[in-house]
Amino acid sequence: MKDWHTLEPDLYRLMNKHYTPGRPSSIRCIVRHHNAGVNLTTGDVWNIWQSRQASAHYQVEVNGRIGQLVNDWDTAWHAASASMNAQSIGIEHANSGGPPGWPISDATIREGARLAAALCKAYDLGRPHYGTNIRDHREFTSTSCPYALAPGGPYHQRWMDEAVQFYDELTTGPKPPAPPAPTSKEDTMNAEQSHQLADVTGQLTGSPTPGEFPGWPQLGNRTPVDALAVIGKHLGLPGFYDPRTRK
Ligand SMILES: [Zn+2]
Known part of the structure; x- marks a missing residue:
């Protein structure tokens, strides 16, 4: 058969x-x-x-x-x-x-x-x-x-x-388990991928947990987003400020 x-x-x-x-x-x-x-x-x-x-x-x-x-x-x-x-x-x-x-x-x-x-x-x-x-x-x-x-x-x-x-x-008898169908993008991300994404976000914008990401040395230990803010402030662009000094 x-x-x-x-x-x-x-x-x-x-x-x-x-x-x-x-x-x-x-x-x-x-x-x-x-x-x-x-x-x-x-x-x-x-x-x-x-x-x-x-x-x-x-x-x-x-x-x-x-x-x-x-x-x-x-x-x-x-x-x-x-x-x-x-x-x-x-x-x-x-x-x-x-x-x-x-x-x-x-x-x-x-x-x-x-x-x-x-x-x-x-x-x-x-x-x-x-x-x-x-x-x-x-x-x-x-x-x-x-x-x-x-x-x-x-x-x-x-x-x-x-x-x-x-x-x-x-x-x-034992049947092979069918893989569950993903219902959204979140469901398709495993724990490792989720951790990596949080890491990249922290390195770009600053970690929500203070001190976790020390910043890039070549940016004065700032994240790229914070470094951009300082540059804008020095150029006199409206709305830009240094997150460290809040000025
Ligand atoms: Zn017969």
Whole structure:
């Protein structure tokens, strides 16, 4: 998966038929499937569904790569029940071997469970919980699918544990703090810059704290502003006076 928060899949191979655009109801659960086919890629299932009236939203490949075949907001034909199709997202898991065990790779288990967790978060379905927001194909029609992933099978508990753990990570994990947006010029000045600015102001005009800045020796220990005032006074300019003598 490229991005668990935005649900960007590793690849798209969108169906051009055998799904229904849009959804008559909101998303309420995830339905698990296995391919019952060995080492199928996203492209492989796309080809199979060209001649079969079926589809699912996602294919999790043997190496863990996740392909999207039907957009989440469209209705895939995966649960053999129009009402279940309307309110669910179907995830297909690739098999790494054939019958009788129909094994599934560790990568497929992990990524399939994480995908379900990310979908639960994205669509506000709550923490993954089998029987409510996580369902299996075999509940809705006469099939053994998802076979080894179903309760009693070798992968069910590991898949559920991974889904719950990843959901918690996505929802409560540490997030990088966003830097606060500056609201005024003062907010963008740090303490060091503020100190430097006060220093420069003091050297030009005289510090508000007497004695803090002794003045420039070449100006008779005056600040530039005070030196200018003395020069103006000696030139006889009106309003100029020597700040030391107040005359
Ligand atoms: Zn199925």
